[in-house]
Structure formats: structure tokens, C-alpha cells
Amino acid sequence: MLGFIIQRLLQAGLVMLAMSALVFIGVYAIGNPIDVLISPDATQDIRAAAIKSMGLDLPLWQQYLAFLGRLLSGDFGRSFVFGTPVIDLVLARLPATLELALASVLIGAFIGIPLGIYAGYKPESPIARGIMAVSVLGFSVPTFWVGLILILFFAVHLDWLPAGNRGPTAEFLGVQWSFLTKEGLTFLILPALNLSLFKLAMMIRLARAGTREVMLTDTVKFARAAGLSEMTILRRHVLRLISIPLVTVFGLEFGSTLAFAVVTETIFSWPGVGKLIIESITSLDRPVMVAYLVLVAFLFVTINLVVDLSYALLDPRLRRGGRGA
Incomplete structure (x- = not known):
């Protein structure tokens, strides 16, 4: 191991x-930030000094x-x-x-997995068909459109939830969190629901496919006998046997959600890293763009490592194989 x-x-x-x-070469080969940051009326001396100060x-x-x-x-x-410092900018936005x-991701997992198991256990029932119809919508409907509909219905017409921003926060372990305050939690609900729709659909389909496959195995037949x-x-057999692909998807989806929550953060004015990268792209703030992409790559590499180690914890055969290696 x-x-x-x-x-x-x-x-x-x-x-x-x-x-x-790849990230550094790709970002630094696009555009010229001096054209954005320095006034066109600036003298050549001012431009040269700015270029030198930025190391360009x-x-x-x-x-x-x-x-x-x-x-x-x-x-x-x-x-x-x-x-x-770029790291200060990113860390200030990262908690959000x-x-x-x-x-x-938790909404997608805790709702999607039970629904998917039920749909795989009773695939011909009307409820199971309705669950699969919801999963199709989750894959098909664009995220930005769902976000606008959520705002229109729950924030504008019903006036139940706020339309955007983060709201009040409370400090825990030196970090500000919205879910620790009652009002802050209401600001979190709509963007979290919007971002979880695709994850929910994926978890439903994955859990259903795994359940359908496991229910036909000898393990289940012997358990019934x-x-x-x-x-x-x-609980003991089906969920355990389908847990490895679910853990894989959970980890990868968590990483992709962290990296690509740009649309949701923009629609709901959520002050996160995704909104920061949009602002950096428009101003060609290269250090922020490079830092964001490098951190995203590091995040996916780390998550893949954690997922691989989780396999060994979930599957005894992999633990034996790791010791044998």
C-alpha cells in the first residue's frame, strides 16, 4: 500500500x-494586459516601466x-x-x-443515491419512471436557464428566498460560512439547488444502473435465501457493491463543481472563485488566471489520489493487492 x-x-x-x-504558456500567449491596464495616452516610458515591473x-x-x-x-x-498577492485573492473567495x-454535491448524493436505488429496485413502477424523467431533465436543461427560473419563481413571485449574493456569515475555524446563520442559509439554497441538478441526475442514473446489475447477482440471491x-x-449488499463508482463520481463531481461553478456564481452574484476568474479574464489579469487554473489542476490530481485510496478502503481485494505490491 x-x-x-x-x-x-x-x-x-x-x-x-x-x-x-501548459497553463502558463497558454495564458501568457493570449493578449497583452498592458493594453488593458495602461491608458492608450500613456508615454512609451510609462509603458516600458509597467512592462518591466510586471516581468513581461x-x-x-x-x-x-x-x-x-x-x-x-x-x-x-x-x-x-x-x-x-494572488493567493490572498483566491483564498478570500475560496470558502464561498x-x-x-x-x-x-451533498444534495445530489443524499437525494440522488436513494432515488436511484429505488428506481433500480422497482424499475417498472410509476415512481421509478418519474425519477428517471427527472434525471433526464437534469442532464438536458441548461444550468443558467434553471437558475433564472429559480430566481423568477422563488425570489420574484413567491418572495421566499433571496435572489442573489451570499448574505450574513459566521466564523468557524477562521473561515466565514453562510450555512452557520439562518439568514445566510437562505442565500445558499437557490444557488446550491441550481448547481446540484446535474449531480442529482448523474447520481440517480449511476445508482440505478448499479442496483439493476447487483440485484441479478448471486450475492443477492443467497442473501434472500x-x-x-x-x-x-x-443497505448491506447493494449499497456496498455500488459504492466504488459512486465514490468516484462524488469525488470528481466535487472537483468539477469547485472548478466550474462560474455560471451559477455569476447568475446568483455569489462571491466565489468563479466570479473572480471571470473578472480576471476580462482584465487579462494573468497571475490570477494562472493561479486559478493551476489550483484547479492540483485539486483534480488530489481528488483522484483520494478516490484511489478510497477504493482500497472499500474493496478488500484492492487492499490485498496493495500489500502484495
């Missing part, structure tokens, strides 16, 4: 090195090596627009995105 972990860590390091190079006068390979040197010490550089992503109740069979 230790050899497996070391191998995965080395692979993760190589992947991060390759991704950092160096060849691209030298800029990348300097970036790697700073990155090893946890320094992502300074924002061209705000003039503050983390809270929104975690809420949406032993006199176990259907609820016990579903």
Missing part, C-alpha cells in the same frame, strides 16, 4: 509540472522558470489589477465556492 501511495504521489508531481507549463519584458521561458521558483514557496505572484460546491429482509439487502 505504501508503494502504491508513493507511486501515485510521483505521478501527481509529474502531472502538475506538465499542467503548470523577459522571454517566456524565463517568466515560467521564475513562476516555478515562486510556486515552490507558495507564491503565485501579485495581481496586475489589485496589486495584492467551497461551501456552494459541497452543498450542491438466508432470510434477510429487502431493506437489509439493499
Whole structure:
């Protein structure tokens, strides 16, 4: 098992090195931030001084090596627009995105998995057909359209929930969280529901397919022959056997939600990292763009590692294989 972990860590390091190079070259090859940040009426001396202060006068390979040197010490550089360390900007917005992503994935998992198991256990029932119809809508309807409908119905017509922003927060472990206050929780509901629709549909379909497959196995037949109740069979055998693909999807969807919650954060004016990256793209704030993409790559690599380790905890065969290696 230790050899497996070391191998995965080395692979993760190589992947991060390759991704950092691709991200840096891709971002720094697009546009010229000087044209956005410096007035067109500025003199050549002012432009030259600004270019030098941002390090843009160096060849691209030298800029990348300097970036790697700073990155090893946890320094992502300074924002061209705000003039503050990039890591401070990202960390200030990250709790909001983390809270929104975690809420949406938990909604998708805790609602989608039971519905999917039921749909797989009784596939011909009217309720199961209705569940699958909801999953089709979750895959088909655009996120931005669902968000606008939620705002129109619950915020405008019914006036039950706020239409946007984050609302009041409370501090826990040095971080501000919305769900810890009653009013802040109401601000979280609509964006979390909007972001969870696709996750809900995916969990339903995955749980249904896994349940349908497991119900035909000898494991379930022997459990029934032993006199176990259907609820016990579903809880002890079906859920355990379908847990590995569910853990995989949960991990990957959590990472993708953190990385790509841009649309939801924009619609609901949620002050997260996604909204920050949109502002950075419009102003060609390269350090923020590079830091965001590198952190996203690091997030996915880390989640994949955690998911692989979870496999070994869920499947005894993988634990034996890890020790044998």
C-alpha cells in the first residue's frame, strides 16, 4: 500500500509540472494586459516601466522558470489589477465556492443515491419512471436557464428566498460560512439547488444502473435465501457493491463543481472563485488566471489520489493487492 501511495504521489508531481507549463504558456500567449491596464495616452516610458515591473519584458521561458521558483514557496505572484498577492485573492473567495460546491454535491448524493436505488429496485413502477424523467431533465436543461427560473419563481413571485449574493456569515475555524446563520442559509439554497441538478441526475442514473446489475447477482440471491429482509439487502449488499463508482463520481463531481461553478456564481452574484476568474479574464489579469487554473489542476490530481485510496478502503481485494505490491 505504501508503494502504491508513493507511486501515485510521483505521478501527481509529474502531472502538475506538465499542467503548470501548459497553463502558463497558454495564458501568457493570449493578449497583452498592458493594453488593458495602461491608458492608450500613456508615454512609451510609462509603458516600458509597467512592462518591466510586471516581468513581461523577459522571454517566456524565463517568466515560467521564475513562476516555478515562486510556486515552490507558495507564491503565485501579485495581481496586475489589485496589486495584492494572488493567493490572498483566491483564498478570500475560496470558502464561498467551497461551501456552494459541497452543498450542491451533498444534495445530489443524499437525494440522488436513494432515488436511484429505488428506481433500480422497482424499475417498472410509476415512481421509478418519474425519477428517471427527472434525471433526464437534469442532464438536458441548461444550468443558467434553471437558475433564472429559480430566481423568477422563488425570489420574484413567491418572495421566499433571496435572489442573489451570499448574505450574513459566521466564523468557524477562521473561515466565514453562510450555512452557520439562518439568514445566510437562505442565500445558499437557490444557488446550491441550481448547481446540484446535474449531480442529482448523474447520481440517480449511476445508482440505478448499479442496483439493476447487483440485484441479478448471486450475492443477492443467497442473501434472500438466508432470510434477510429487502431493506437489509439493499443497505448491506447493494449499497456496498455500488459504492466504488459512486465514490468516484462524488469525488470528481466535487472537483468539477469547485472548478466550474462560474455560471451559477455569476447568475446568483455569489462571491466565489468563479466570479473572480471571470473578472480576471476580462482584465487579462494573468497571475490570477494562472493561479486559478493551476489550483484547479492540483485539486483534480488530489481528488483522484483520494478516490484511489478510497477504493482500497472499500474493496478488500484492492487492499490485498496493495500489500502484495
